[in-house]
Amino acid sequence: MVTIELKRARLVIYCRNLKFEWTIDPRYWRNPLIGVLILMLALLSCYFFKNLRFLQLFAIANVYAAIAICLSWSAIGSGRLNFGPQFFIALGGFTAGLLNMRYGFDIFGTLAGAILITLAVGFLLSPLTIISGGLYYSLTTLIIPLILLQITYVRVDIFGGESGIGPIAPLVNVGDYYLNQLITGMFSLVLLLAYLLIVDRIFKSRYGVIMGAINEDEEVAASLGVRINAYKIVSAAIPAAMLGITGWFFAHSFRTFAGTTYLPLDVMLKILLITMIGGRASIYGSVLGAYFVTLIEDFLRQFGQINYVLFPLTLLLCLLFLSEGLWGLYRKRKYREYYPAIRIRRR
Amino acid sequence: MLNPAPILIYVLIYGSIYLLASLGFSIICGVLRIFHLGYEYVYALTVYLTWMFIFEFGLELPLALALMILGQFLFAFLLYKGIIVRYFEREEYLLTAVILVAYIVDEAINYRYPVTVGASLPTVLLRGTTNIGGVNVSNQLLIIIVVALLLTVAFAIFFLKSRIGMAMCAVSQNVLSARYCGVDTDKLFALAFILSTIPAIICVVLIAPIWSIEPSMGWPLLSTAILISVLGGLGNLKGCIVASYIIGFVYSIVAYLLDPRYISLAGLLVTLVLLLFKPTGLVRAETIW
Numbered sequence: 001m002v003t004i005e006l007k008r009a010r011l012v013i014y015c016r017n018l019k020f021e022w023t024i025d026p027r028y029w030r031n032p033l034i035g036v037l038i039l040m041l042a043l044l045s046c047y048f049f050k051n052l053r054f055l056q057l058f059a060i061a062n063v064y065a066a067i068a069i070c071l072s073w074s075a076i077g078s079g080r081l082n083f084g085p086q087f088f089i090a091l092g093g094f095t096a097g098l099l100n101m102r103y104g105f106d107i108f109g110t111l112a113g114a115i116l117i118t119l120a121v122g123f124l125l126s127p128l129t130i131i132s133g134g135l136y137y138s139l140t141t142l143i144i145p146l147i148l149l150q151i152t153y154v155r156v157d158i159f160g161g162e163s164g165i166g167p168i169a170p171l172v173n174v175g176d177y178y179l180n181q182l183i184t185g186m187f188s189l190v191l192l193l194a195y196l197l198i199v200d201r202i203f204k205s206r207y208g209v210i211m212g213a214i215n216e217d218e219e220v221a222a223s224l225g226v227r228i229n230a231y232k233i234v235s236a237a238i239p240a241a242m243l244g245i246t247g248w249f250f251a252h253s254f255r256t257f258a259g260t261t262y263l264p265l266d267v268m269l270k271i272l273l274i275t276m277i278g279g280r281a282s283i284y285g286s287v288l289g290a291y292f293v294t295l296i297e298d299f300l301r302q303f304g305q306i307n308y309v310l311f312p313l314t315l316l317l318c319l320l321f322l323s324e325g326l327w328g329l330y331r332k333r334k335y336r337e338y339y340p341a342i343r344i345r346r347r
Numbered sequence: 348m349l350n351p352a353p354i355l356i357y358v359l360i361y362g363s364i365y366l367l368a369s370l371g372f373s374i375i376c377g378v379l380r381i382f383h384l385g386y387e388y389v390y391a392l393t394v395y396l397t398w399m400f401i402f403e404f405g406l407e408l409p410l411a412l413a414l415m416i417l418g419q420f421l422f423a424f425l426l427y428k429g430i431i432v433r434y435f436e437r438e439e440y441l442l443t444a445v446i447l448v449a450y451i452v453d454e455a456i457n458y459r460y461p462v463t464v465g466a467s468l469p470t471v472l473l474r475g476t477t478n479i480g481g482v483n484v485s486n487q488l489l490i491i492i493v494v495a496l497l498l499t500v501a502f503a504i505f506f507l508k509s510r511i512g513m514a515m516c517a518v519s520q521n522v523l524s525a526r527y528c529g530v531d532t533d534k535l536f537a538l539a540f541i542l543s544t545i546p547a548i549i550c551v552v553l554i555a556p557i558w559s560i561e562p563s564m565g566w567p568l569l570s571t572a573i574l575i576s577v578l579g580g581l582g583n584l585k586g587c588i589v590a591s592y593i594i595g596f597v598y599s600i601v602a603y604l605l606d607p608r609y610i611s612l613a614g615l616l617v618t619l620v621l622l623l624f625k626p627t628g629l630v631r632a633e634t635i636w
Contacts, residue, residue, distance in 0.1 A: 081439055132626040135382055135438075139577050140622050143615050146570065150612035265566070266450070272443050308454040316447040319440065320433075 035287075039189055047182040055181045057298055058291075059253070062188035063246050065290035066195045068274040069283045070239040070246075073199050077211045077235020078129040079218060084141035086267045087148055088240045092118050092247025093257040097165045098158070100252075107169060107252055114248040115241050122240025129232040145263045152259030164258025171252035184253050191249060192287065195242060199283050211235065277318050279327025288326040292318075352480030354599050360488050362595025363495035367550030369572035369587055370502065371543035377519045377582025377635030378539035381431065381438065385445030386572065388452040389544050390565030392419060393551040395456045398466040408469060412552065419544045427540045432533075449565075457562040468555035491553050498546060499588060506584070506636045515539055519582065519635035570611075574618045580628030584636050589629055593617070 003014040013020040039062070046055040071085045095117045096110035105113060125144070132140055152159035159165065172183045202208055213221040214228050222228050251257040261267075270293060278289020296314055300307040322328065368390075375383045396418050400411035426448060434441035460466055473486035506512040517525040518535055526532055550568075551558075558564070575594055579586025594614050601613040621628075 128623075131623065135581065136577070136622065136626050139382075139573065140619065142573075143577075143619055143622075147612060147615045147619065150615060154608055154612060265446070269443065269446055269450075272439075273447075276440065276443060305458055309451060309458055312447045312450040312454065316444060316451065319444055319447070 036193060039192075039287075040186075043182060043185040043189060046185075047178060050178060052178065052181060053298070055178075055185050057294055059181075059185040059188040061290045061294040062185070062192040063249055064271065064274055064294060065287045066188075066192045067243060067246050067271055068278065068286035068290060069192075069195045069199050070242045071271060071275055072283055072286060073202065073242075074235055074239040076203070076215060077239075078232045079215045080129055080133060080137040082141045082236075083138045083268055083272075084143075084145045085243055085271055086262050086264075087141075087145040088118050088122060088243035089247040089250065089267075090145065090148055090257075090259060090262045091121055092244030093251040093262060094159060094165070094247075094259075095244070096248040096251040097168045097257045100169050101165060101167075107171060110169075110252070111245070111248055114244045118244025118247075119237060119241040122237040122244075123233070125240075126233040126236035129236050130229050142265075142268070145268070146265075149259050149263040152263070159259055162258065162260050164256050164261065166256030168251050168255045168257065170255055171249070188249065188253075191245070196283060196287070203283070207231070273315050273319070277315065277322060277325055279325030282325065282327045285325050285327030288330075292326060350481070353482045354596075354603050356479055356482050356484055357599035357603070358592060358595045359492050360484070360595070361598045362592035363492040364550065364554060365571050365575055365594055366495045366499060366588060366591035367491070367546050367553070368568045369575040369591060370499065370546035370584070372547075372569070372572040373576050373579065373582055373584055373587040374502075374539055374543040374546075374635065375582075376576055377584065378515050379431070379536050380519075380522075380582065381435075381441060382581075383445055383543075384442050384569075384573075385426075385447070385449035386543075386547070387565035387569040388422075388449040389419065389547040390551050390568050391453055391456055391562050392422065393548045394466060394468060394555055394560055394564070395460055395562070397468055397552075398460070401469075416548060419548060420541050423541045423544050424537060427537050431536075431540065453562050453565075460562070462561045466560050468552065468560075470552050471556045472553070485557065487553065487557060491550075494549060494553060498549060499584075502546075502584065503636065511535070511538065516635055567611075571614065574614055578618050578621055578628055580630040582635055583628075583630045586628055586630030 001014075001016065005012045005014070009024050011022040011024055013022070039058075042058055043055065046052075046058065067085060067089065071082060074082050074085070092114040095114045099105040099110045099113045100107075128137060128140055153161055170180070171187065172180050174180060174183065203211070210221070210226050210231055213224070213226060214231060218228055247257075247262070250262070274289040274293050275286055276289070277292060278287070279285025293315070297311055300310045300314065303310060371389070372383060372386050375381060375386065393415060396415040397408075397411045400406045400414050401408060404411075406414070426445070430444045430448065431441065434444060471487055472490050475486050476483045477486055477489060478484075504512075506516055514525065514530045514535055517528065518530060518532055522532055547568075571594060575587055575590040576582070578593065579588075579590035594617075597613050597617050598610045601607075601610050605613075
């Protein structure tokens with residue numbers, strides 16, 4: 001005999017001598033496997049229903065979420081808002097494409113190349129987090145991708161100008177087009193989950209506490225013995241390499257890579273919106289934000305040309321009315337956030 | 348033998364155009380201490396509002412211009428009340444929201460008047476060319492140089508001599524102290540926000556006959572305005588004037604000696620290098636003047 005009872009916010013199921021409980025309010029679902037299962041099922045159902053459009057959309061959403069997670073780490077760890085994450089995506093993508101097309105590297109070789117180059121450039125540019133702060137840092141990072149974009153226009157022989165470089169070797173080729181897309185989608189999910197796990201562990205570690213201290217007040221953190229420069233350099237260089245991996249993924253999954261697609265201001269804007277609409281620098285919110293922005297963009301395409309007006313309008317409304325982002329709707333209580341302020345106004 | 352005349356003339360022309368394009372942006376940066384990345388909409392809206400009044404409503408150019416200016420002021424006021432005030436303390440939200448507004452305006456213009464419409468403004472003030480040092484220069488470009496300098500002087504007088512201008516200087520130095528002295532900062536911010544549209548409007552009206560007109564025409568102008576503002580020291584008008592002519596010099600010399608395709612790259616590199624050595628720009632942004 002099975003009896004079902006509703007007790008407060010729990011569903012209690014009695015079956016003979018057994019008792020099962022299920023918390024109804026999703027905010028109390030603490031099992032991360034549920035989230036992973038939902039994301040995986042979304043990809044699998046698209047594959048079984050042969051819905052290529054959504055399969056590709058989910059893969060892109062996963063990678064955008066991964067990018068937003070890297071941006072959150074970089075922002076929280078360095079105490080500065082990076083306006084140029086797309087620079088490292090493009091660097092990783094171009095490195096992968098050029099190594100593959102010009103020197104015949106396979107995908108593992110291009111991955112190693114993309115990681116090394118983006119890590120090296122990230123490390124070289126990391127002193128910016130020490131030299132400049134606040135808005136000046138944001139503006140410097142805003143300028144760097146624009147410089148690379150100009151270089152791609154000027155050196156068409158290397159970067160292919162507006163049409164980009166290609167064809168780059170595919171990420172996966174098992175003979176079946178749908179299966180290829182499913183594997184690519186699963187790969188994007190693995191990438192996202194790996195980033196989520198790494199950054200979550202880092203945020204919850206001693207290193208995370210130090211990042212919070214750096215965000216709160218650099219001078220106080222330094223006076224307490226925190227080697228803030230070392231932490232800022234690590235927080236700038238490692239997320240750069242992680243962003244490079246997403247560029248590598250884009251290059252091999254789309255088999256072409258153009259500066260005009262990844263380097264303009266609107267790409268940065270989209271990534272920034274994902275972090276804000278998802279939830280201010282919340283890494284779990286980034287996943288929600290990435291899926292929301294990607295699906296909204298695709299949904300609005302059915303309205304024709306006007307969708308180019310409706311898309312930014314919808315995002316603006318989301319920004320205005322979801323002050324704590326989508327993750328703010330889910331979480332139980334508002335916890336203390338560490339997020340860098342741009343600090344340009346003297347009060 | 349290098350002929351310096353064309354370089355010097357184009358330094359003046361480019362410098363003046365970019366001074367007009369960036370003056371308003373610097374005023375916002377100086378008085379409100381915000382970085383208005385959505386300022387781009389002002390350029391496109393100037394052309395297309397005027398075009399709409401002339402070709403859809405059949406109005407004369409002066410009336411169309413007057414209505415366009417009113418429309419710009421109204422839009423700036425609504426933007427200030429709707430978004431700037433709301434996110435004054437949350438800069439990252441503010442930057443994102445104003446860029447979104449600029450995108451919405453651009454796309455709405457593009458939806459109604461796509462590039463194929465071929466919008467243009469009949470705002471040529473003086474036809475013909477003048478030969479200066481062996482270089483033929485369009486008279487319209489010479490007018491831009493004069494107007495840019497006059498407008499800058501007018502703004503300098505406004506900030507140094509008028510009561511409201513001095514209050515704006517005070518606010519740019521310290522908001523709290525200005526408030527203690529009885530300055531209504533909210534009204535002043537709104538006024539500065541509205542006034543900041545004037546240089547960009549004048550810039551676009553003057554360059555419209557010789558510039559490429561399209562709904563997204565403002566982004567290259569805004570990029571240069573950002574470079575100038577950063578190079579000059581955020582929100583300092585003296586720095587803005589010097590930086591405009593430095594950028595004009597870089598663009599002219601690179602276009603003349605190397606290749607015009609490199610001008611944007613050269614401007615970006617000069618700014619980046621300067622930021623590395625002088626992170627606060629040429630003049631410290633402690634006051635607007």
